């Protein structure tokens with residue numbers, strides 16, 4: 001087992017959030033949260049239901065206003081619209097996949113590329129690359145509405161990848177997947193930063209997946225950062241065990257990149 005790669009620090013090339021704070025009518029959903037995500041890094045965002053994970057990702061992608069600052073690769077994007085932040089390279093998936101069911105898998109990806117102004121020929125080659133990466137090539141001509149659930153989720157990710165994000169946020173990508181599908185997803189998620197160089201932020205309750213996948217974990221509890229560190233360190237943290245994990249997660253589950 002090799003040690004998880006330690007995240008690079010310093011330098012302008014990173015997504016950096018500082019002091020993020022969101023109030024919903026008297027409820028502080030996130031409270032002075034700092035977060036860093038580096039290119040090629042996989043960061044897991046974990047914590048109990050209602051801890052503030054989705055709210056945090058909403059802020060990072062421009063869907064939720066917040067106090068604090070958000071800087072992406074040296075540009076202050078605080079207060080930018082979701083569309084503008086997406087065009088700046090920060091994209092996300094949602095818990096509910098939204099596909100054009102009557103269109104083929106290929107067309108579902110192509111339409112995103114064309115919508116971004118990519119010319120037809122370049123789009124064709126970009127879609128081909130993403131189909132290969134996501135293991136969807138053999139399904140390319142199928143109507144997306146006929147895909148099994150696990151592949152539907154894959155297509156949701158593929159549609160974001162064709163936009164060549166520098167940072168991609170995935171909200172519970174393993175939700176509803178069985179163990180085998182979750183293992184297949186693990187391979188895909190590992191391949192994305194390796195092949196494309198983008199940073200991945202993954203919200204996930206599937207600890208079996210998250211412990212093996214991530215370089216670092218950030219634990220949120222009651223809107224605050226409870227812990228940040230390698231999966232092994234976080235899994236052994238008594239405060240994290242008490243607030244979220246319930247019992248120590250086996251060391252064998254920790255990342256073995």
Ligand SMILES: Nc1ncnc2c1ncn2[C@@H]1O[C@H](COP(=O)(O)OP(=O)(O)OP(=O)(O)O)[C@@H](O)[C@H]1O
Nearest residue numbers: 024025027029047048049050051052053054055056
């Ligand atoms: N639009 C909203 N209006 C009011 N309260 C909200 C809103 N969105 C979230 N909340 C509240 O903010 C808190 C954080 O919610 P959030 O959905 O971010 O948590 P979460 O960690 O993503 O939870 P889960 O794991 O269940 O998805 C919760 O108490 C939630 O009820």
